[in-house]
Amino acid sequence: MTAGSVEAERNAALLGWYRANQRVLPWRATTDPYAVLVAETMLQQTQAARVVPYYQSFLARFPDVTALAAAPFAAVAAAWSGLGYNRRARWLHRAAQRIAAAGWPDTVAGLEALPGVGGYTARAVAVFAFGHRDVTPDTNLKRVLSRWYGEPLAGSTLRRVGLAALDEDAASWNQAVMDLGNAICRPYDPACDRCPVERWCTGPDVYQRPATQSPFPGSVRQVRGVIVRLLIGGPLDETAFAAATNRFPTDQVEEALDGLIEDGLVVETEDGFAIAD
Structure with a gap:
């Protein structure tokens, strides 16, 4: 079996599973770059289920990048309050002001130049809003691909391997890998017996778990x-x-x-x- 056929078979199984089991999340129903940027900023270090109500109320309050850019930061901070990591609200506000003044960048490099936008967020907006064929290198992608290929992957190696594994439907593939990592290929208790791509995976042991964060109370x-x-x-x-x-x-x-x-x-x-x- 050739490498290309392995990737094609694995992707077919992965995407078939995803179509039947994908999480219903409001930001997946849009290609509006503003909505995607809001979602991806909120999702940094915050679980998706917790983000949903904040995302919905934030977009109701600031429906487009112009509205957010024109708002005083106190109003933005109030809408963000309770979500945590409040510096993200400041970065998002500053990014909106730059976009409102200069327009949307549609390249990864241009997106990374926005305040507070790192490599993952830039690629997520590029893939999910602008249709780029790229990988979104979050912790799920790192864990899943490390287990598929039997070695700890990070940085440029992770991206190179990810691009080789990527399906033509890059947006669906990236979301599928995220959902696989969330539901089955979990860091501490992987459900390998239920994994749709187990036959193309080396197993869970290779993945190096990140250090746990200190407790929030009292911090x-x-x-x-x-x-x-x-x-x-x-x-x-x-x-x-x-x-x-x-x-x-x-x-x-x-x-x-x-x-x-x-x-x-x-x-x-x-x-x-x-x-x-």
Whole structure:
């Protein structure tokens, strides 16, 4: 059996499984680059099920890139509040302002030049909105392909192998790999007995699991979220700010606040702090 026939047979089995089992997610029903960019930004480090209501309410509030670009950042932060990693909202807002002024880039390099847009997000927008034939190198793709080919894959090697495995229908193939990784080719408990492509896979042992993230409760990330939610309600002077955050250790509050200011989410005022414009 030739390498090409292996890829063709595996892709046929994968896409057949995907058509019968794909997750119904609202951003998959559109090729609007703005909606795709919003979704992919929200999906960074956040589970899809948690993103869905935020995505829907965000697009209802800011239906296109012009509306988002014209909005004050405080309104954007309010719509984002509760989703976490609030710097993503700042990056998305800045990206929208650049797009509103200069138009949509339709190349991966042009998309990567937007604020906060990395290689994965740029390729996701290029594939799902602009129809490029490329791979979207998320953690699912890395895990699934590493197991298929029997070696840990990353970086340029992952992309090279992915492009060789890619189906002509790049958008469906990338979504199929994501869903396979989510439902069957899981990092800790893979359901190999239910996998539609098991016969073309070397097995689950080769995959190197990433380190787990520190718990959210009691972390600086939690304090950052609390500060953003406080300041969405309006500026606070230093006395009111200290009173509102005194349940957290002082060093955590200072680290969180410094990070928010450095990320452009919060600004110092004459007597306290406020959400940035």
